[in-house]
Amino acid sequence: MESNRLSTASFPVLDRRSWLKSTGMAFAGLTVGTQFLSSSALAQHEADRSARRTEPVRLSGNENPFGPSQMATMAMMQNLERSFRYAGVETAALKKLIAEKEGVAEENIIMGVGSGEILEIYGLYLGKDKGEVVTVSPGYMQMVRAMERMGTKVISVPLNDKLEHDLDAMAAKVTANTKCVYICNPNNPTGTIVNPEKLKAFAIEVSKKCPVFIDEAYLQCADNFEANTMVGLVRDGHNVAVARTFSKLYGLAGQRVGYGVMKPELVKAVQEYSTGSLNLLGVVAATASLEDAAYAPETVAKIKAGRNALIDVVKGMGKKYAEPHGNFVFFQTGMPISMFADKMRAENVLVARPFPPMLDWARITIGTPEDMAVCHAALKKVLA
Amino acid sequence: MESNRLSTASFPVLDRRSWLKSTGMAFAGLTVGTQFLSSSALAQHEADRSARRTEPVRLSGNENPFGPSQMATMAMMQNLERSFRYAGVETAALKKLIAEKEGVAEENIIMGVGSGEILEIYGLYLGKDKGEVVTVSPGYMQMVRAMERMGTKVISVPLNDKLEHDLDAMAAKVTANTKCVYICNPNNPTGTIVNPEKLKAFAIEVSKKCPVFIDEAYLQCADNFEANTMVGLVRDGHNVAVARTFSKLYGLAGQRVGYGVMKPELVKAVQEYSTGSLNLLGVVAATASLEDAAYAPETVAKIKAGRNALIDVVKGMGKKYAEPHGNFVFFQTGMPISMFADKMRAENVLVARPFPPMLDWARITIGTPEDMAVCHAALKKVLA
Numbered sequence: 001m002e003s004n005r006l007s008t009a010s011f012p013v014l015d016r017r018s019w020l021k022s023t024g025m026a027f028a029g030l031t032v033g034t035q036f037l038s039s040s041a042l043a044q045h046e047a048d049r050s051a052r053r054t055e056p057v058r059l060s061g062n063e064n065p066f067g068p069s070q071m072a073t074m075a076m077m078q079n080l081e082r083s084f085r086y087a088g089v090e091t092a093a094l095k096k097l098i099a100e101k102e103g104v105a106e107e108n109i110i111m112g113v114g115s116g117e118i119l120e121i122y123g124l125y126l127g128k129d130k131g132e133v134v135t136v137s138p139g140y141m142q143m144v145r146a147m148e149r150m151g152t153k154v155i156s157v158p159l160n161d162k163l164e165h166d167l168d169a170m171a172a173k174v175t176a177n178t179k180c181v182y183i184c185n186p187n188n189p190t191g192t193i194v195n196p197e198k199l200k201a202f203a204i205e206v207s208k209k210c211p212v213f214i215d216e217a218y219l220q221c222a223d224n225f226e227a228n229t230m231v232g233l234v235r236d237g238h239n240v241a242v243a244r245t246f247s248k249l250y251g252l253a254g255q256r257v258g259y260g261v262m263k264p265e266l267v268k269a270v271q272e273y274s275t276g277s278l279n280l281l282g283v284v285a286a287t288a289s290l291e292d293a294a295y296a297p298e299t300v301a302k303i304k305a306g307r308n309a310l311i312d313v314v315k316g317m318g319k320k321y322a323e324p325h326g327n328f329v330f331f332q333t334g335m336p337i338s339m340f341a342d343k344m345r346a347e348n349v350l351v352a353r354p355f356p357p358m359l360d361w362a363r364i365t366i367g368t369p370e371d372m373a374v375c376h377a378a379l380k381k382v383l384a
Numbered sequence: 385m386e387s388n389r390l391s392t393a394s395f396p397v398l399d400r401r402s403w404l405k406s407t408g409m410a411f412a413g414l415t416v417g418t419q420f421l422s423s424s425a426l427a428q429h430e431a432d433r434s435a436r437r438t439e440p441v442r443l444s445g446n447e448n449p450f451g452p453s454q455m456a457t458m459a460m461m462q463n464l465e466r467s468f469r470y471a472g473v474e475t476a477a478l479k480k481l482i483a484e485k486e487g488v489a490e491e492n493i494i495m496g497v498g499s500g501e502i503l504e505i506y507g508l509y510l511g512k513d514k515g516e517v518v519t520v521s522p523g524y525m526q527m528v529r530a531m532e533r534m535g536t537k538v539i540s541v542p543l544n545d546k547l548e549h550d551l552d553a554m555a556a557k558v559t560a561n562t563k564c565v566y567i568c569n570p571n572n573p574t575g576t577i578v579n580p581e582k583l584k585a586f587a588i589e590v591s592k593k594c595p596v597f598i599d600e601a602y603l604q605c606a607d608n609f610e611a612n613t614m615v616g617l618v619r620d621g622h623n624v625a626v627a628r629t630f631s632k633l634y635g636l637a638g639q640r641v642g643y644g645v646m647k648p649e650l651v652k653a654v655q656e657y658s659t660g661s662l663n664l665l666g667v668v669a670a671t672a673s674l675e676d677a678a679y680a681p682e683t684v685a686k687i688k689a690g691r692n693a694l695i696d697v698v699k700g701m702g703k704k705y706a707e708p709h710g711n712f713v714f715f716q717t718g719m720p721i722s723m724f725a726d727k728m729r730a731e732n733v734l735v736a737r738p739f740p741p742m743l744d745w746a747r748i749t750i751g752t753p754e755d756m757a758v759c760h761a762a763l764k765k766v767l768a
Contacts, residue, residue, distance in 0.1 A: 067468045076467070076665070080460050083669070084451045084635035113497060113660040120659040149656070251468035254664030275504040276497040276660025280638030281460070285467070
């Protein structure tokens, strides 16, 4: 098996995509039954890749093509052979690592099949008492909708003129009947972030009356994560819950790993509603992602560069936009979103769904520079 | 990048473990930062493998170390780079493929995070009406416990003297207050199978009074799957639901993919309780598993050989056992299960948890021949 190995000589300095491309080619060769990676097999593979170019550029789902980290990919590769095992031991280890990183007890952590499952089960639990939930419009609705299904009334507060959460207006809507205040920070779809001092004061005050849920799915894409995260409030015993995910900054949306940080008694109560369970490869990838110190700052820089370049295009076309802090940009197209989406699709770019009531605005996810070049060219045509 | 490739010359005839071992070595080399796979790196890797030998042999969780299929492993490897994508498109394709294989409409299929999620959500849905659920003891309790949490009373019918479901005794327990009859076939932990003609007649008759749930998690490990599956009853419109999983025969327990086959209106109602979502690598692995025609018969043969060899040891020690049809054997140890488990652990073998009320019986999962050699030696010592 002398030749059955990978040279790793250039790996540490090799770009992840180039490396995976080369190994990917090897494995593509295996599946088509070639005896060796002949030049014709490589040519075929390149033709396949080029055919894929004609597939739409997907900038619709806030997925992060800069991930997963090399270390996460390695961890998954090394565990492929072990995927016949349930992930109990590995999940326990990940939970412990997360608790250490967050500076809380393990009893404060609830693992979820993505943070989506945390939003669902927290919503189902709180929704059992009906009442009202206070949130913003447009905002991310998964937890709010789970409460609504259980009979909770949704109180939607408009964003301010910068498309930010209007905390004073939200506080004014909190009554004895409020079961939760939900804040997605940075907000989806607008990408705006709340001033951390104001949010902290708001959460401390409001959480005396009802639980406050801070969805930090995109916060790791923002500058100054440490200054902005509200996990410290959970640590200090306030009735605040925080959700986080490996789907966004860590580029593991497909592997469905997220978690919540909240009071231990809430962890227990909320867990009762969970019907999912974590997958081994997702868990080892998430663990490796946390251990890859270089990944996060490098990826935040790439996302930020992508945001800035996209804003330049949008500004250049004279359009308004919300100040972005996630891996996406929300801007005014000046036409109905359905029309804009159709025109962009004709240019081979998929953009996000409508976000009522802002139906002449659009959300575009930051893709690779290659993807964004297609997107920029499309925008210059469609917005002209 | 001339050397950065895998020779695939001997892959098709190469044993999966040998192949993965060699590639695994390459990747192990990468993570420790070696420049090449030096002989010292290989020696270290072998030392690591040998150290792992001292880890317990896990025969406790009905995991299947003969899986996943090579094609599933390939599919996962080829999709590592894409794990930043949500699995929506791939999940829809898998669902379509499953519907075709099962000979039902897509509307009859509900995907789950393992069949465990199907058991949970079906149980939560049916449990909302309280009432009673009829099952056996000892049996698999996940769905029954979900109903019980919602307020349903559990009616447990003893197994017959062959440790099989006693269908007549179960039918006698069905009343106007019965919300479901649950049958795990082959049963867990006993491994016994129900006569298909009798089960079919039972399910047709009882399903006129209440839903019948057939958990076929292990049925693909049995002989004559086609003669034994009850999916035909769903096809014919009976109020029967069937659950199936990729965790057992297909060796993908870690990747959490399962499904249910049931009436379309039940699919919709039950889906409301789901909080999980499928992971990309699990979905592509499941899809590839279904497309690997050779895998299932080969693996069933390996499991059957393992069962027969284990039965020979148990019989040789003069112990009673249940006729096994899953990837495990249930037998009488003649001592309390806690004592037996301790003695086996001392011999480096982990066996399954207690299954009351049969507390001097034990369940052992079929592992690799290497694992089973350790297990057989331990049994000969412990049962002597």
